[in-house]
Amino acid sequence: MTKLSVNINKIATLRNSRGGNMPNVVQFAKDVQRFGAEGVTIHPRPDERHIRYQDAYDLKPEVYTEYNIEGNPIKKFMDMVLEIKPTQVTLVPDAVSALTSNAGWDTLAHKQFLTDVIKEFKQNGIRTSIFVDPDLKQIEGAKATGTDRIELYTEAFAQQFALGNKEAILPYTACAELAYSLDLGVNAGHDLSLDNIQYFKENIPHLLEVSIGHALISESLYLGAENVVQMYLKKLQ
Ligand SMILES: CC(=O)[C@@H](O)[C@H](O)COP(=O)(O)O
Numbered sequence: 001m002t003k004l005s006v007n008i009n010k011i012a013t014l015r016n017s018r019g020g021n022m023p024n025v026v027q028f029a030k031d032v033q034r035f036g037a038e039g040v041t042i043h044p045r046p047d048e049r050h051i052r053y054q055d056a057y058d059l060k061p062e063v064y065t066e067y068n069i070e071g072n073p074i075k076k077f078m079d080m081v082l083e084i085k086p087t088q089v090t091l092v093p094d095a096v097s098a099l100t101s102n103a104g105w106d107t108l109a110h111k112q113f114l115t116d117v118i119k120e121f122k123q124n125g126i127r128t129s130i131f132v133d134p135d136l137k138q139i140e141g142a143k144a145t146g147t148d149r150i151e152l153y154t155e156a157f158a159q160q161f162a163l164g165n166k167e168a169i170l171p172y173t174a175c176a177e178l179a180y181s182l183d184l185g186v187n188a189g190h191d192l193s194l195d196n197i198q199y200f201k202e203n204i205p206h207l208l209e210v211s212i213g214h215a216l217i218s219e220s221l222y223l224g225a226e227n228v229v230q231m232y233l234k235k236l237q
């Protein structure tokens with residue numbers, strides 16, 4: 001079974017554009033869970049341009065499904081995650097200035113750093129995942145860090161799929177198979193959408209979780225959040 005984790009960053013972007021508390025990020029998290037989402041994802045960034053660190057604390061008592069916090073493990077981020085103790089932390093190597101996530105970890109070059117960080121999170125009972133490009137060497141490198149899972153960075157697949165290049169799935173399938181054989185759990189995310197999710201799911205064995213935000217929130221403007229969550233769940237069956 002593949003769990004749907006809804007990334008609510010964009011709800012915070014909308015809220016922050018006016019000040020105040022509309023739309024309410026915590027209420028939206030409660031609602032998507034009521035609609036059937038099996039997880040809530042946030043990706044607070046150091047400039048807090050969308051999800052704020054305070055949101056991460058406010059969400060904690062309301063996320064009764066899987067709570068996934070993504071980010072670059074700088075000290076401030078690590079302290080927050082260790083205090084909140086979400087279900088899962090996903091490590092993403094974003095530069096402070098990145099518009100959005102734009103690369104996976106080089107798990108070979110950063111092996112010691114990742115190993116140390118992962119050890120600390122795991123000692124505190126937090127499941128770990130590393131955001132990686134679909135590259136077999138990076139999956140092997142991830143395994144060597146001790147992480148529980150990887151998150152396959154799906155932007156390249158999404159872009160190529162939109163152009164009709166269905167073969168773009170092949171490296172992802174190979175990486176998922178390798179990860180499974182190494183006893184690494186497989187998550188995926190970035191630019192997944194109602195258009196591409198079913199094909200992705202059908203071609204990725206043992207896919208445990210997808211985190212979807214930008215497209216899901218955009219689609220909800222036309223179709224409504226409840227419908228959209230239901231549509232994803234159906235495609236992920
Ligand atoms: C890790 C990842 O794939 C990103 O999609 C991210 O979580 C979204 O971040 P932004 O909402 O800041 O674009």
Ligand SMILES: NCC(=O)COP(=O)(O)O
Pocket residue numbers: 007041043070151188189190191192211212213214215216
């Ligand atoms: N980890 C990916 C994520 O949380 C959402 O990415 P996107 O759907 O906003 O591109």
